[in-house]
Amino acid sequence: MKVLVTGHLGYLGSEMVPVLQSRGHDVIGLDTDLFGNCDFHGTPVDVPTLNIDMRDVTAADLTGLDIDAVIHLAALSNDPLSDLDPQLTYDINLDASVSLAEAAKASGVQRFLFSSSCSLYGKGGDAELDENAEFNPVTPYGESKVRVEQALHTLACDSFSPVYLRNATAYGLSRRLRADIVVNNLVAHAATSGKILMESDGTPWRPLVHVLDIADAFAAVLDAPAETIHDQAFNVGRAGENYQVRQIADIVADVVPDCALGFGMHASPDIRDYRVDFSKIHRMVPGYQPQWTVRRGVEQLWAAYRQGGMTADMFAGPSYIRLREIQRLCAADAVGPDLRWSAA
Ligand SMILES: NC(=O)c1ccc[n+]([C@@H]2O[C@H](COP(=O)([O-])OP(=O)(O)OC[C@H]3O[C@@H](n4cnc5c(N)ncnc54)[C@H](O)[C@@H]3O)[C@@H](O)[C@H]2O)c1
Incomplete structure (x- = not known):
C-alpha cells in the first residue's frame, strides 16, 4: 500500500516508518519536524515528505498521489503540552485532524488510521x-x-474506513526518544541519578505498550480486511x-542496579487512573502480535541509556521532554505562539 x-x-x-x-x-x-533536535538513537529514516503543516493540508495536496x-x-x-494552550490543542489535534481526514476522503484515500489514546478513558478505577x-x-x-473519533465516525462510508487505535502509554527506545512518558522517565531517572522518582503517589493504573508493538498494531490494521476494521475502535496493548x-x-529498581525509590517534587495522587482490556484487537486483528513486556522494555532502555x-x-535539558523543547523553541522565537516556524 x-x-x-x-x-x-x-x-x-x-x-513506525x-x-x-x-x-x-x-x-x-x-x-513540521518540531523535534528535529531530539534524536537519541540514530535518526529518522529519510522518506519522501510533504512539507506542509497539517493545519494547511487540502484535498489538492493529496490528489494524484x-x-x-x-x-x-x-x-x-501529551497532557502538559496540550494544557499550555487548550485552544491551540483543539486547532491542531481536533480541527486539523478532521480537515485532514476530509481532505483524505475527498482525494480517494480508503483507510484513515487515527492515533487515539487510552487517555480518553481518563479516570477509570479498577475494572478493565x-x-x-x-x-x-x-x-x-x-x-x-x-472529539476526533466522533467526527471521523460521521465520515465513515463504503469507500472510507476510519479506524481509532487507542494506544496505551508507550515506552521503549526510539530514534526520537521521549523521556516524558512514565517508563522511559523512570529509567532515565534511575540511570542518571540512581534515584527512581515517581511523579505521582505510585497508585494510579496505567496500560503500557512498547513503541514497536504500536507500529505492529498499525501495520496489522492496514493488512486486515476492511469489514473487520471499518469504523472500529481498538485498544492497543x-x-x-x-x-x-x-x-x-x-521493575526499574530490579533492572537498574543500586537505585533508591522516591517521590518527585510534584508527587500527588494522579486523577488519570485506568486499566484497559486489549482482547478486541487480538480477537479481530489476528495479525497483531505484540512482543514486548515492560520488563523487557526497561532492560532495553537501561542498555540504550548506558550505550548512548x-x-x-x-535528561534535565529540553531534548527528550516535549514540553521543554516547545518552550525552548518559543523562547528563541524559532516558532511563534501558534507553533508555526518563524519565517527567518
Ligand atoms: N507516545 C505515547 O505514549 C502515545 C500514546 C497514545 C497516543 N499517542 C498519540 O500518538 C501520536 C504520536 O505521538 P508521539 O509520542 O510520536 O508524539 P511526538 O510529539 O513525538 O510526535 C508528534 C509529531 O507531530 C509533529 N507535528 C506536531 N504538530 C504538527 C503540525 N501542526 N503539522 C505537522 N506535524 C506536526 C511533530 O513535529 C512531531 O514530529 C500522537 O497523536 C499522540 O497523541 C501517543
Whole structure:
C-alpha cells in the first residue's frame, strides 16, 4: 500500500516508518519536524515528505498521489503540552485532524488510521475498560481524542474506513526518544541519578505498550480486511500489561542496579487512573502480535541509556521532554505562539 504517515518524525512515527517499509509499504511522510533536535538513537529514516503543516493540508495536496491509507500521528502529544494552550490543542489535534481526514476522503484515500489514546478513558478505577467504556477525559488532550473519533465516525462510508487505535502509554527506545512518558522517565531517572522518582503517589493504573508493538498494531490494521476494521475502535496493548506506577518503579529498581525509590517534587495522587482490556484487537486483528513486556522494555532502555551516554544534564535539558523543547523553541522565537516556524 502507499501510506501517508503524519508525524512520521516523532517518537512513534520514526520507529513506525521502518516497520511499515519492512512490510512492503511505500511510505510518504508529513511533519513540521518540531523535534528535529531530539534524536537519541540514530535518526529518522529519510522518506519522501510533504512539507506542509497539517493545519494547511487540502484535498489538492493529496490528489494524484495515489495514497491508499493515512496513518495520522501528528499532534501535540501529551497532557502538559496540550494544557499550555487548550485552544491551540483543539486547532491542531481536533480541527486539523478532521480537515485532514476530509481532505483524505475527498482525494480517494480508503483507510484513515487515527492515533487515539487510552487517555480518553481518563479516570477509570479498577475494572478493565473495553472499547465500549464511557469516555471520561480529564484534559484537553484526552478531550481532543474523543472529539476526533466522533467526527471521523460521521465520515465513515463504503469507500472510507476510519479506524481509532487507542494506544496505551508507550515506552521503549526510539530514534526520537521521549523521556516524558512514565517508563522511559523512570529509567532515565534511575540511570542518571540512581534515584527512581515517581511523579505521582505510585497508585494510579496505567496500560503500557512498547513503541514497536504500536507500529505492529498499525501495520496489522492496514493488512486486515476492511469489514473487520471499518469504523472500529481498538485498544492497543497487551493482556497483562496494566501496571500501577509503583509496580513499574519496582521493575526499574530490579533492572537498574543500586537505585533508591522516591517521590518527585510534584508527587500527588494522579486523577488519570485506568486499566484497559486489549482482547478486541487480538480477537479481530489476528495479525497483531505484540512482543514486548515492560520488563523487557526497561532492560532495553537501561542498555540504550548506558550505550548512548544519557547524562543527568541531557535528561534535565529540553531534548527528550516535549514540553521543554516547545518552550525552548518559543523562547528563541524559532516558532511563534501558534507553533508555526518563524519565517527567518
Ligand atoms: N507516545 C505515547 O505514549 C502515545 C500514546 C497514545 C497516543 N499517542 C498519540 O500518538 C501520536 C504520536 O505521538 P508521539 O509520542 O510520536 O508524539 P511526538 O510529539 O513525538 O510526535 C508528534 C509529531 O507531530 C509533529 N507535528 C506536531 N504538530 C504538527 C503540525 N501542526 N503539522 C505537522 N506535524 C506536526 C511533530 O513535529 C512531531 O514530529 C500522537 O497523536 C499522540 O497523541 C501517543
